[in-house]
Amino acid sequence: MSIIWTTKTLYLAHSRSILLILIYLVICCCGWMPDTYTKIVNGIGKIKTTKFIGNSTHPDHFIVLYQDNTTVLLGGRNFVYNLSVFDFTERKDNKIEWTSLDPDSEICLLKGKSEDDCQNYIRILVPLPDNQILVCGTNSYKPLCRYYTAKNDEYVSVKDVDGRGTCPYDPEHNSTAVFSNGQLYSATVADFSGRYPLIYRDPQRTELSNLKQLNGPNFVSSIPFGEYVFFFYRETAVEYINCGKVIYSRVARVCKNDKGGPYQSADRWTSFLKTRLNCSVPGEYPFYFDEIQSTTDIISGKYGMEDDVKIIYGTLTTPSNAIGGSAICAYSMRDILAAFEGTFKHQETMNSNWLPIPEDKLPEERPGKCVRDSRVLPQNIVNFVKSHSLMENAVPAFFGKPILIRVSQEYRFTAITVEPQVETLTGDKYDILYVGTDDGRVLKVVNIATSSQAKAIVLSENVILPNNAPVKQLKIVPGSGNIIVVGRDEVRLANLNHCSQMQTCRDCIMLQDPHCAWDYHNAVCENIDNITSRLSFVQDIKHGDEERCRIPPSGNKKIPIYKNDAVNKITANTISEDGNGDGGDKSRNSKECEDAVESNEIPTGCAVQQRLVIAGTLHFVLFIACSLCLVFGFVAGYFISKRFQPQPQYPNSPFIEQHNHLDRLTPRANKSVNLNVPQNPPPKKDNLDVSKDLNIASDGTLQKIKKTYI
Template identity: 60%
Template sequence: MFAFQLILQCSYVVKILIWSICFIAFCHAWLPDGSSKLVNNFKSISSISFTGNASFPDHFIVLNQDDNSIIIGGRNRIYNLSIYDFHERKEGRIDWPSSDAHGQLCILKGKTEDDCQNYIRILYHSESGKLVVCGTNSYKPLCRTYAPKDGKYSVEKEVEGIGLCPYNPEHNSTSVFYNGQLFSATVADFSGGDPLIYREPQRTELFDLKQLNAPNFVSSLPYGDFIFFFYRETAVEYMNCGKVIYSRVARVCKDDKGGPHQSRDRWTSFLKARLNCSIPGEYPFYFDEIQSTSDIVEGKYNSDESKRIIYGILTTPINAIGGSAICAYHMDDILRAFEGSFKQQENINSNWLPVPENMVPQPRPGQCVRDSRILPDKNVNFIKTHSLMEEAVPAFFGKPVLVRVSLQYRFTAITVDPQVKTTNNKYVDVLYIGTDDGKVLKAVNIPNGDTAKAIVISENTVLPHGSAVKQLKIAPGYGKIVVVGKDEVRLTTLNHCSSITRCSECVGLQDPHCAWDAKQNACVSIDAVTSYRFLIQDVPRGDVNKCWSPQSDKKTVIKSKSDAEEKKEIQTNSLDDKDLDSTDPVIRTDEDPECDPLDENSIGGCAVRQQLVIYTAGTLHIVVVVVSIVGLLLGFIAGYLFSQKFHSHSQYPEAPFIEQHNHLERLSANQTGYLTPRANKAVNLVVNVSSSSPPPKKDNLDVGKDLNISSDGTLQKIKKTYI
């Protein structure tokens, strides 16, 4: 019995071990690397807050930024803030509330009082130096032209802003002012059912799902001869299989003047292509919904040739696994996608297939021409029905730069501090990524061969109460950014150098803004030093072995004699006097060109190093599993010994022995056991019938059950007792 109980307990322990190992393995295999070197809460972040009116929702948006100022659009007002300390220059403030008539009409249409305000969405300077401002104006978009006068702005004229400015302050719209013209992507009706890309007087086709199908516009920018628009929309090519949202990049020619005849107010160059951001494999995993893009960044990535790329944030659908990714796109790849095959659907039940080259009219539709108004009707009609390209734009590095799977947040905004110089004269991009729960991630994109990987330096809670980050902008200074929320704007410093006290932590952070100053024994910001002579930094690998060797990360200066022989003698004696193991500092001549000597009388800045052991995540998981197994076994043994020590032996024999004894007494006819009733009551448990005695008579009533045959052959009725 004891052996059986022991087997049961052992099997239970084995099950626990198996489930523990499976759980650890599952977590390690499913979740990607979600580690951050630093995690800072809201109170540990240095920031300056600007809250506007602080009483009502402002729906803040950055309208313009220069070297000294940042212009913020809010509720019925434009704010002019200093980019250095967020001090408001009240002389530059512009107030523009909606009129009472427009506000009352808006409320009659079913909108709330907060909706029926004038939220400023667009601001730009015209070629004449005048200021043009557009606002929602209680769901009746309006634009004003302000002329500067005596240090203030006076209203010069008002025009309708339909097609330029959104009706709803929360609608995803974008605009770009280029060469004296405003290109916008928004909606042109109260209900938001007429999306368009517009530049007076040209626009996309009205209610044409092949051109725009419920789009959410993200950003726009000029490049070359084109204006590019980034957005997400319901994929028309997937409608026969269900509903899915794809990310797009569309373009129009800057000098498109419209087509001939009835097409004079329509684009003749509008084309769009899909953006591919996926984890490669036999069945790629796609991030299909673009949320934000950076400005164009120019740099050298794994080659001597300068390249222009743009970073984009793409996520999984809202009802799917919470995944976010950052993909980079080379502008040449975007242009190349528009030079490929067009895509078409012959009829409503057909698949979308590439258009044969012999069916494409000449000159090729979508190209920029001197005067689009003289294009043949065949070309203009082709572009209306074949605006989608066959090939998707691939990610620049072949896969996402950064992937995060989280149940807590998704990425919402991105900005880039481009081509930050490191101490070894390399250049890397520092990425700032906003989330929908008020966090800002600081990461560095490190190219390596034909690919790149972003290392998350820190994860910082910047906006309180889990407010979503709407916009991010770079501010002057290393690590300073502007974080825009719905009701608050913050000037935040994400330079963590001063909070780090050890060389190994400073170098291991892999932050190009920080380096360990061996002369000052401090982690310093790169922009605060004038020479790289004493700095230790390793952005690509974070190799802490580059640090100095003493036991609390203090520098060690070994004085040398005047000649090279005495320097060699010092190294030899040091090696002879110490037992060299993996933890002792090793003194050796440094040949690393990144290491500088302390002074003229010292050996080498990196001559004395500390050998540190770095454990990987896989090693840590193995240690956790082994420790868990040992702990469970020790707990089982201790519990068993404890139970045996306090186990009390019963005064009765074991149950199987009692049952055997009772069975033997039942077989004895002349003996009575301790189970036999008292008062000499005859209890016949077994009937013995001799061979000469006739068998008991049985009838239909089964009388024989209550009869007994006595020794003289007579039948006697007995009382049956059940045990």
């Protein structure tokens, strides 16, 4: 019985818990909305795209090698494809074919690699003076670089050079390269197994097997800036090794004029330093997004400040075995440079904590600083950089926190690109970000930044690549609204301009897209990049306030907001190009409504009044619905608790207890006590001995004793 009792009790508690959860969800649904939501969601096939497939039977591992205003060069399997940025038309005459030699392919197969691995995947292309280009490929796990020269609209091979340290062995290795000041900087691996990473510029490189410099890095991007070249990557944090294993995002730098150190350090960097990138939700215990996935190029803007600020956007995620979270953080180059001017970290012994080094223990000349000739540096400074390349201060997020956070088990951010400083009708400028995910989506985001904070608005979420293929790379086609979406085996050209989908002024304004503005004259949502005169257009990017639809661009006439295309046409016909009413073609009701709006009086039958009545009705219905949900929840809980209320184990126990109490209150003098015990039943073994001399008091003591034993 106790088990049944416990089961019923648990079931009742469980039912009440479910009921309370349902009531809570109803309240949340009625009274709470997320801060950041997606305004437009387009599934697969909703966005028209132009697809390019280089090899339909084998993997290509595409990558954008080079892009200008008319051309995009794609690196793939044994080919460099030349495409038009406007319609992805392939220019087959300018295609470069470069396959691995048979001996290289055979050796690759003997080392245990597959036939698809033992191909030449083009990873690097650098334009050079005198109509030359430098192309590097994996070459069947034996990296090779080749110089080409243009002759009669064809590229002719000039010479081959060793590509180890410049080009990766595996097309899926996370590597990066950048060409600056006539030299190629690369970050990749230096061996067949991929165990020895390095940052390389012939002949300088990072230390081999020095975990304090590079500890299992995944390189993301490389960017030249000023007298430095910066490398962004993620790696196992050596300063956290005594507490476990964790991945940190890093930014490292080397000097462009670094010529190596003296003597045995001639082929080593003397200026290599690195620090952590901090992308976290602030608080007493910050929540970190520690794994950087991609970055944009450096862009310049005011962002609510007086002077221009140079920033870089990056996508960062949580670990793969943690809560699925992604974030976009911005970092200013000023903060990055300041972090490298701070203190250095130091570990006294192998098991010691990493602590900042006091300034009095640093060498006289600051380590890692760019000098005229690094080959004459003192050996103690070179050794210090080799063992103390990690900085104490992390680079903070530019706006103090991520500008966008997405927590989802469906996807994570993988790639990002930016259309910087898109100018609006008012002269304000905003950055438009395009973010790729690991399931084929591309998010269009606008960063509305002020001097105190940044606010990201997700304009649209679009599935571009089929079969949940991850987005590997994103590129902007300037001036056209087109985006190049790169997957492993296909590349698509997509237009993410949604102005034509907005049918009303309200929808166009509330979209908050810097590209879109409402045209009062033609009653359409237009792309402002395609217009010549902006007199009849209106938009509101900061607030998306639909009230702007009431005020034409001239500002001297207020009109109501209409909800359908037919009324939009009427509105367009009753307003002249300069914003003034014609008066001749207006109907009587339209005239009354406009005059009423100007005088803040709303007569019966106006569209404004209908809109206000509808809005008030919706608020009233919403309040009644929430109230009914609460009442229904409490009533249902009451009946469920009554239905499953457990019965007592002894249903007659209250009556027995009451009967005993009544017996005790009855006077004993009026009761007769029968001491005769029947002889038929066998005598019981107890403490009552019949032969014992019992002293029976007149107050009924024996009766009490007998009742107790009975």
